[in-house]
Amino acid sequence: MKRRDFLRQSSLFGGIAITAPSIISETIAKGKKPKSVIVIGAGFSGLAAAYALKKQGIRVTVLEARNRIGGRVFSFKPKTTLDNVIELGAEWVGQSHERVIALCKEFGLELFNNQFETHLTFQGEYQKANTWNTSPEFDAFWKQKEQLWKTYSHEFKKKLDKQDWWRFLSNKGFSDRDLLLRELMDSTDFGESIRHVSAFAAFAEYAESSEKNEMDLKIKNGNGMLAEKLADAIGREFILTNHSVLQIDQDMKNGVTVHCADGTKFNAEKLVCTVPTYSLQKIKWTPHLPGIQIDALNSLQYARIGKFPMVFIERFWKEENFDMITDTPAHYFYHGTKDQPGKPGVLISYAIGEKADVLASVTQEQREEIILNALKPAFGDVRKYLNESLMYYWGIDAFSKGAYAFYGKGQWFGTMPVLKQHHMHTYFAGEHLADWQGFMEGAINSGEEAVKQMLG
Ligand SMILES: Cc1cc2nc3c(=O)[nH]c(=O)nc-3n(C[C@H](O)[C@H](O)[C@H](O)COP(=O)(O)OP(=O)(O)OC[C@H]3O[C@@H](n4cnc5c(N)ncnc54)[C@H](O)[C@@H]3O)c2cc1C
Incomplete structure (x- = not known):
């Protein structure tokens, strides 16, 4: 999805003027290298931004609301097959995802083939x-x-x-x-x-995109390993989990004050905010975000994706590179433990939109029934192999209310440029603002770009 080349060439983003009157001018936000920066969010975007700042010798504090880092990259070991790692969030690294691949190389992480x-x-x-x-x-x-x-x-x-x-x-x-x-x-x-x-x-x-539409690779031991390596490089002491940001005060002289739900307060000269739009709207901003940005935030939707992993005591599908599209509510199946050792294996039902809503709403028993029924034309009744069934429904995730942004009609050139505009000392990042939108690569690019923009 190399949409970036096109965006760079097209001046003014399709003719839309994005100089909202209430957006404070460049001269206020840019200037000399800041001594301190707060990054909100320890997903790939926030960690990439923090790492870039750290390399510039800038003091960085990362505030993360969840009790873990990684955000929408969520590698997980099912209880019944602890030797295996599955992905509840991002799965594939694309062959064109240069920054993810480069960072894996830098940190000695192995990428393996995850094509189907x-x-x-x-x-x-x-x-x-x-x-x-x-x-x-x-x-x-x-x-x-x-x-x-x-x-x-x-x-x-x-x-x-x-x-x-x-x-x-x-x-x-x-x-x-x-x-x-x-x-x-x-x-x-x-x-x-x-x-x-x-x-x-x-x-x-x-x-x-690459031939397999960027469904090419995966990081050994879980995509979350890249978050761990980035956190080590930034310094764990600078990353504070369980710190949910409620309020951001900015003033031209004193920089930024960030208030967290537990009453703690943090000050810095600048801020990188990487949270998804749902979370961004929950934060109280003083001064307010410009009206044009609030309209853009209100117009952008996020995709309803649910992952429903089924842990089986054996891999009855036989082929390691098995995946299957269906026209059932279980929608798409793929082998979540491809090329991982052991007899048990995980097939992940990956459903979108209303199918995901339905699968997430019914009882566990009903969900298993729907998913196992979808496998019947291919494999017959495979209930006897089922050991554990899990679900993560991103449509109700507390911080994103969706898996990733999806750009509807007229939004690529209309909405994204507005959301990218900095607000006083705050620079925005996150997958929703990237040319590789909806990908880990996009999250990393956007974090790094926000830092670049901040440093002028
Ligand atoms: C089901 C699913 C499948 C996907 N598949 C792929 C794939 O195959 N390949 C791929 O490349 N990408 C995939 N993605 C997309 C990829 O996961 C995202 O693009 C990327 O992880 C987003 O990173 P981010 O840093 O922009 O956002 P996030 O990871 O969401 O990070 C933002 C962080 O901000 C935190 N936060 C929110 N509000 C606050 C607050 N008020 N205070 C403090 N912290 C806050 C959140 O907890 C979160 O950790 C998938 C995503 C999902 C959900």
């Missing part, structure tokens, strides 16, 4: 990988998408942002079956129906 061969259960029928496909017309279009993308002008790309991905494909005359299959496949990338996703965001993602 996709099977299909559709309208009650199970088809093995490479025996099913979309129509020849669609395949021909898909094959030449990179070339096609290169021929599109900036103006046309901006036009694409005004329609949704489903409409774009439908206007091309593809069959209902093609559209249904694309809905099932592509909605897992955006976390909501493709009827809501900007056609620009979707086409850019598919035209400019």
Whole structure:
């Protein structure tokens, strides 16, 4: 999703003037190197920002509301298979994700292949990988998408942002079956129906990503290992978990005062705020955030993604690189313990939108029934193998209320630039503000970019 090249080239972000009157001028916020900076959030964005500041010799304090670091990167060991690590949040590192790969190298973390061969259960029928496909017309279009993308002008790309991905494909005359299959496949990338996703965001993602759409690699022992290494490099004593920020006061002379829920207060010259928009709106800002930013915050939605890991006593699916798209509420399955040792294994049901809402709302017994039923066309009744079933539903996560932002029609060029504007001493970061939006890479890029912007 190399949308960054396009954004850099397009001055004024599609013609939208982003100099809101209440946004304090550059001269106040920039200037000499600050001595102290507070970073809010110890996700990848906040940790990357803190690491960049530390390397500049700047005193940094990271305030994190949760009792752990990593944020939406959440590596987890199920009780019944403690030798294995699964990901309840971010799963794949893409081959194009240069900063994640570089940081893994810097910290000696191993990345291993996490690519899959996709099977299909559709309208009650199970088809093995490479025996099913979309129509020849669609395949021909898909094959030449990179070339096609290169021929599109900036103006046309901006036009694409005004329609949704489903409409774009439908206007091309593809069959209902093609559209249904694309809905099932592509909605897992955006976390909501493709009827809501900007056609620009979707086409850019598919035209400019690696062959497997950045579903390439994973960090050995869990993606959370990168958070741990970053924290070691920053210095654990500078990262305070269980510190939920309630209020931020800024004044031109004295910098920033941050108030936490436990009554503690922190002062610094500058601030990097990396929290998702839901949390950002909960913070009391003095002075207020500019109205234009509040409107932008109110307009951005986050994807409802639920992960429902099923721990089985054996890997009855046999192939380590097994994944499967289904048209059931369990939606998409993938092998969460691929190439990890041991007999037990975890299949993760990954559901989006209302499917995730439903799976998260029913009882555990009903959920297991729905998920096991979805596996029946492929494997028959596999209940006898089930050892433990888990769930993490990001739609109700206390701090993000969603897995990651999704940019709807007209938002890529309209909303993001407004949210990126600094507010006095505060610089904003987080995956929702990155060209690699929705990825760990984007979170890291945005944290590093916020520091760059701050230091002028
Ligand atoms: C289900 C799911 C699947 C995903 N799949 C992939 C994938 O395969 N590949 C990929 O690259 N990415 C994936 N992602 C996206 C990736 O996880 C995110 O892009 C990235 O982790 C976001 O990092 P961040 O630092 O921007 O935000 P966060 O990780 O959310 O960090 C922000 C931090 O701020 C803290 N916070 C919030 N409010 C406050 C407050 N008031 N005071 C103090 N702290 C606060 C939060 O607790 C959080 O720790 C996935 C995400 C999810 C949820």
